[in-house]
Amino acid sequence: MVPVTHIPVDVRNVDQLFASFDPSPFHEHSLNSTAAQYIASQAWYAPRSATFVIELTINGRPAPAKAVQQLKAVLGDHFARMAANEAQNFRKLIRTGLISLAIGLFVLAICTALSRGVDNMPIPDGWREGIRDGISMFGWVANWRPAQILFYDWWPVRRSRNLYRRLTHAGVVAGSSKRGQADPENDAPIDSMPIESGPT
Template structure:
C-alpha cells in the first residue's frame, strides 16, 4: 500500500495538515452554544483532519497549519484556538476509550451468554442421543443444536477478534491530535 503521507507537505520533517479558512469560527460547530474552548468541531473539519491523520499514520510528527486572510486580526485567538482544538480531540480520545471499554464489556456479556447457550445446546444434543430419538430426526436435531450453539458464539468472537481494532486505531489518532501543534499563517503565504 502506498504511503499516503507523501501527498502532504512537510516542513522541517513535520507533516502539515493545512486548512484555509475565512474566520477561525469556521472550524467549530456554529450550533454549539458552549464556550469557545469547549465547542464541538465542525464535522467536516474534524473529518478532514482525522482523515489526514489516517493517511499520515500515527506516530509521525504533525502540525495543523491554518491559513486565514488576516491572521493579525485573530492573533489574540491563536493560543485559544490551539487549546480549543487540543481540548476537542482530548475529549474525542476519552470518548473513543469509553467506546472501547463498552465494546469489551458487551463482548464479555456476549461471551458468557454464548458459552451458556453453547453448553445448553451441547447438553441438548447429548440428551437427544440418550433419549434415543428417532434415527431419522436425530442427526438433523443434533447438527441443528451444534450449529445454533456455535452461532451464539459469533458475536463475542467478532468483538474480540475484529471489532476493537478500528476503535484502537481511533484512540491512537485522537491521542496524537490532542497534543497537536497548531499554527496560524496568512493565506497569502499558502503554497499551492
C-alpha cells in the same frame, strides 16, 4: 526521528472553524464538526508514530498569531473530549464482548449437552442427526457476536481513541502563503473540501 504530518487548513474566516452553537457551558468555543472531521480524516492515514502540525491559512495567507493560538486551545479541548468519549466506548465494547462471551459459552455448553442427549433418544437416524446438528449449530451461532466484538470490532475504536489523543497534542502554526501555487486542492477552503467519513 519521529515523523511529522502537516495538515493544511485553509478557511475564508477563522470563525468557520468553530461551532456556531456550543451547548457546553464549560468551553467558550467548540471545533466545527466539518473541520474536526477533515483534520481527523487527514490524520487517519499518517504513520501511527507521527506527530501532527496544523498549518492554518486564511484565504491562502498565513493566519495571524491570535487565530493560531485560538485554534490550538480549541483543538486540544475538542479532541481531548473525543478521546475520552472513544475511551468510554472502548470500555463499554469490551465489557459487552466479555458478557456476550460468557452467555455464548453457557449456551454452547447447554447445546452440547442437549446434542449428546439426542444421541440416546429412540428416533430415526436421519432425524437424530438433523436435530443434533441443529442444536450444535445454535450453540456456535450464540458465540458469533462475542467473537465479532473481541476479534474485530474493538480495534477501530481503540485506534480512533489513540488518534484523538495524538491530535490533542497537535501543534498549530501559521501556514505558508499559497499565492501563486498551481495546485487547486491546496487552495480550496475547508468548507468546500469533500469530507470523508473519518475514523469510526
